[in-house]
Amino acid sequence: MDASEAGTILIVDDNPRNLGLLSDTLTGSGFEVAVAVDGARALRLAREGMPDLILLDVKMDGMDGFETCRRLKGDPATAAIPVIFMTASTDLSADRVKGLNLGAVDYLAKPFLDEELLARVRVHTKLRKLTMHLAAQVDERIAAEAALQRLTQELERRVGERTVALEGALAGLTQAQAQMATVIRAAQAVSGEIVLDDVLDRLMRLTLEHAGARKCVLVLSRESGLVIEASITSDPDTVVLGLSTPVGPGADLAASLVEEVARARQSIFVWDTSRDARPADARYLAKKGPRSILCLAMMCQGELIGVLYIEGDAAPEPLLAAQLETLGLLASQAAVAVKNALLYGHLADMTSELRRSNERLETEVARQTEELRQTNERLQRELVERARAEEERAALQAEVIEAQSARLAELSTPLIPITDHIMVMPLIGTIDSTRAQQALEAALNGVQANRAKVVIIDVTGVTVLDSAVASTLMSTATALRLLGSKTVITGIRAELAQTLIDLGVDLGAVVTKGTLQSGIGYALHQAGDGGANLHVNGRQARNGVALGRKNGH
Numbered sequence: 001m002d003a004s005e006a007g008t009i010l011i012v013d014d015n016p017r018n019l020g021l022l023s024d025t026l027t028g029s030g031f032e033v034a035v036a037v038d039g040a041r042a043l044r045l046a047r048e049g050m051p052d053l054i055l056l057d058v059k060m061d062g063m064d065g066f067e068t069c070r071r072l073k074g075d076p077a078t079a080a081i082p083v084i085f086m087t088a089s090t091d092l093s094a095d096r097v098k099g100l101n102l103g104a105v106d107y108l109a110k111p112f113l114d115e116e117l118l119a120r121v122r123v124h125t126k127l128r129k130l131t132m133h134l135a136a137q138v139d140e141r142i143a144a145e146a147a148l149q150r151l152t153q154e155l156e157r158r159v160g161e162r163t164v165a166l167e168g169a170l171a172g173l174t175q176a177q178a179q180m181a182t183v184i185r186a187a188q189a190v191s192g193e194i195v196l197d198d199v200l201d202r203l204m205r206l207t208l209e210h211a212g213a214r215k216c217v218l219v220l221s222r223e224s225g226l227v228i229e230a231s232i233t234s235d236p237d238t239v240v241l242g243l244s245t246p247v248g249p250g251a252d253l254a255a256s257l258v259e260e261v262a263r264a265r266q267s268i269f270v271w272d273t274s275r276d277a278r279p280a281d282a283r284y285l286a287k288k289g290p291r292s293i294l295c296l297a298m299m300c301q302g303e304l305i306g307v308l309y310i311e312g313d314a315a316p317e318p319l320l321a322a323q324l325e326t327l328g329l330l331a332s333q334a335a336v337a338v339k340n341a342l343l344y345g346h347l348a349d350m351t352s353e354l355r356r357s358n359e360r361l362e363t364e365v366a367r368q369t370e371e372l373r374q375t376n377e378r379l380q381r382e383l384v385e386r387a388r389a390e391e392e393r394a395a396l397q398a399e400v401i402e403a404q405s406a407r408l409a410e411l412s413t414p415l416i417p418i419t420d421h422i423m424v425m426p427l428i429g430t431i432d433s434t435r436a437q438q439a440l441e442a443a444l445n446g447v448q449a450n451r452a453k454v455v456i457i458d459v460t461g462v463t464v465l466d467s468a469v470a471s472t473l474m475s476t477a478t479a480l481r482l483l484g485s486k487t488v489i490t491g492i493r494a495e496l497a498q499t500l501i502d503l504g505v506d507l508g509a510v511v512t513k514g515t516l517q518s519g520i521g522y523a524l525h526q527a528g529d530g531g532a533n534l535h536v537n538g539r540q541a542r543n544g545v546a547l548g549r550k551n552g553h
Contacts, residue, residue: 007052039063058087256280298335428461436472460491490519
């Protein structure tokens with residue numbers, strides 16, 4: 001049984017035998033079972049355990065089933081638990097109407113088959129779980145809509161605040177656009193070069209021009225440490241390349257400031273060296289005397305490429321924020337250009353090495369190609385074998401499917417031998433025209449193969465019967481009579497009998513019995529097998545009638 005269909009069933013009956021039979025049937029099908037022998041205990045167990053379904057006997061000593069159901073439905077905690085009434089009363093119509101008016105979802109008339117009990121219990125437990133799941137989804141939907149409404153209000157507030165902020169930023173953006181145009185032109189000029197010396201020459205000249213500085217120095221981060229690679233001064237404006245001078249106390253710049261920028265990976269602007277200079281740079285500053293120093297960290301994808309060092313002689317006033325931002329963007333573009341130039345130089349070195357490696361690889365490839373050819377031939381042979389095995393597997397699978405289909409057809413219309421001359425065909429559930437035709441074919445084949453004298457068609461478990469199906473059953477009886485076999489129909493309940501009468505079906509040509517047990521007795525008498533050993537399961541025969549024997553009910 002599917003785990004999603006299992007549930008807890010509360011059985012209420014004052015007959016211990018009935019409780020045992022019902023409990024064994026339900027637990028054997030995967031349900032958890034609780035039992036109560038009177039209405040008061042049933043009410044307490046229902047509130048404590050909240051079962052998925054209650055099977056409630058109508059007639060009990062003390063508080064009967066109707067009063068118990070009325071109290072269950074009157075309690076908000078247990079009102080939603082579905083109740084199925086069980087009764088052996090002959091006045092089914094009155095009891096059924098009264099039970100349904102009290103809130104019951106179904107009615108079982110004793111005696112009933114295990115399959116009918118399980119089918120109805122499964123349907124109503126599944127409906128109970130689906131109802132609870134739907135209620136939970138409704139609660140989640142209501143909570144989600146409330147959260148969405150609060151979120152909408154919060155978004156409206158944030159949009160208003162953001163609009164005000166954007167209006168303020170628009171003015172700054174207009175000013176920055178002019179600076180960005182300058183950066184873009186400079187970036188295009190720098191990125192247009194690929195050779196490292198050409199990149200450094202162009203970068204030095206652009207930085208000196210846009211910063212209005214007297215001196216610019218480019219420091220690159222190498223494996224050995226920080227190294228001065230290029231410099232330029234305003235007089236003369238000549239770029240000096242290939243310096244390869246380590247940054248240290250003897251370098252021609254404020255070394256400690258450069259080292260701090262490289263360590264923190266953040267730019268530093270000292271707009272008045274007379275007040276904010278680092279003590280370690282005091283000797284250099286006293287000798288060279290720059291009024292301001294701007295050190296820009298050149299970062300590319302989180303990697304420090306170098307430091308762009310700029311000295312100025314302007315009045316001791318800080319640069320505008322837009323100017324600093326422009327120079328910072330220029331440093332970022334310069335970092336990309338320098339990294340690309342370094343990679344290009346490294347690529348050139350690698351190309352010659354790659355050429356030599358290719359020559360070695362060609363020899364190795366020739367050897368491996370031969371090995372692959374041999375391997376491919378072996379794989380082709382294996383694929384042919386695998387294809388043949390797959391065809392055999394597909395053929396075997398088709399045979400299995402055909403055998404399973406035939407077995408399913410047998411199970412839908414089982415024909416059970418009771419004795420050497422008697423066979424029983426139990427029909428359960430809804431019988432449509434297809435199943436009725438299968439039953440006809442199964443009965444004819446079984447009688448012909450076993451030479452049975454009597455065929456019992458048991459319709460105790462049939463829930464729906466239409467005119468076409470009834471006609472097919474009558475045709476079955478006629479066909480069996482032609483083969484020399486007598487037909488007995490058992491288990492016709494009041495509802496099915498009324499249906500057959502409404503449909504105008506003539507049952508005069510066949511023998512009908514109320515129960516399977518009486519039908520078997522009649523068949524034994526007709527076949528002359530009164531002393532024969534029955535092949536039917538004794539426990540199933542007992543279960544079919546046991547629930548009706550309860551205190552004279």
